[in-house]
Amino acid sequence: MEKASCSTKKQKYIRHMAVMFCWVCMSAFIPPVMADDLSDCISSMIGPKNDAMTVGELRLLCQKMIHGGSFNGGSKEVAVTSERFRQDSEHVLEPYTLMSHKPNYILLGAYNSHHYNPDLFRAQYSNDSIELDDTEAQFQISVKTPLLLSVFDTFDLYAAYTNRSFWQYYNSSISSPFRETNHEPEVWAQFRSDRQLLGLNNSANMLGIVHQSNGQGGTLSRSWNRVYASFIFDRGNFALAFKPWYRLPESSSDDDNPDITDYLGHAEFYAAYKHNSHVFSAMLRNNIESEFKRGAVQLSWSSPLWEYPYLKGYVQYFSGYGESMIDYDQYVNRIGVGFILTDRL
Template identity: 50%
Template structure:
């Protein structure tokens, strides 16, 4: 993503760059940020799910330093469904936490979350104070960690999103409703809801804002369950270009729901690495 002037819209730049490459073969369009954090630090790794699922709980060991990465892309399936508006997309996001330095446990992937989604976006130009409501959308998303039995976590949601922007500032608001699942008939039942209380921790609302200062990009994600006790989350990121599209990337997370396996455990993580696309 190129450098924006102070009065340029970061969101408009993103849209124009996607349109310029959407019809090119062998071009993958980023969806969320693609990044690699070779070093992240979590002072209190969550051992409980692995202890509960193990025949040898005393042998479970997790390093507080691990790698984390995210791969996220989307494909336009149909532009301008309703005349000159309404664009249908398929997207996939893979986020992984890798105990690469844990040689005693053969450096396993501690957790991987898979997130395919189908969504439709609509262009808009509603002015609300200094902000323009440039996009709104509806989607269906599935999220799972691909594991079985006691370590299985998954949920399905319908969501609605609105994107606002003004020059170097952009903000996305997202609300969702979890599709209900049947209860498990007995403990260990492979069918039924693996995490019936996940909405108590991840709530129904998420707000992500981004801001550009010269070549620096900052983002802040806030999530809240609006209940007592409060089990919200925040994520701060910063990036700066270092070579072509490669950016130095820092990330800080504090709260619940960083990963599915840790959805009900408080996590605090700081990581540094690189990203392959901008935050918008």
């Protein structure tokens, strides 16, 4: 009886999430009516700093700034995410430009107090002597590029690729292999927005599709496909994002991880705050649906290193499920220290 009740609660939760997802998408991805700031922006951009740019380039740059919310006629404070969009807008004028997407970092040492499970690797390679170190190196490389700009004067189309690797660098007994590498290509439409909600500026909305897998075979194979939305809000040095998704169904014969949504859920929340050059961020995932039993929390802090402004020290803490594809159903309690090149803010 208790099991049936839990199942009914989960079905209601998923239905509510789906209804909210559709409603928010419909309201957020319809462009708001905005004043025509294009001429004001172009006028403000004309000067010695931009004298090498053509009128067409200035027009495109201003369109991107207005769409991203970073141009407001000087009437209000530019928020941190709007500034990030402004920087992207300047770079998309260059053909075939690769820009940072998610944070790019390396954790020189990442220690998991709950131990990584070697059983899958022992079964895959028929070797019962395989042992995994609790301390490894981890790094993430994430880039994006614009595909189409100002489509129907409404949205821009982007593509991105994120690689996250888990490297048993200190495990010399098995030749320091990569324990896991997750590949994440995605494509999304990025919509302009200038709405206000509870004192926050809705600086961008996105709708996309993403594939994630570990490129393995046999018992180690993991993958899934999702459609997602992302709603970004900011105010001053604070940014907040809500990212719900829907997993695209697979046939039971091809599905390597049919219960992955039981651990990774249907949404993530992000929050970040920038103080001077320090960035504090948090990620919260799937805690409500799993009744705080299978969720995940990730906390991070980046800080400048002496006089080197572009290389920052980085501390990242993760507790919960879904740290990697191979261990999505294993609890991980890990803290890592290293360097970060590009952050969320």
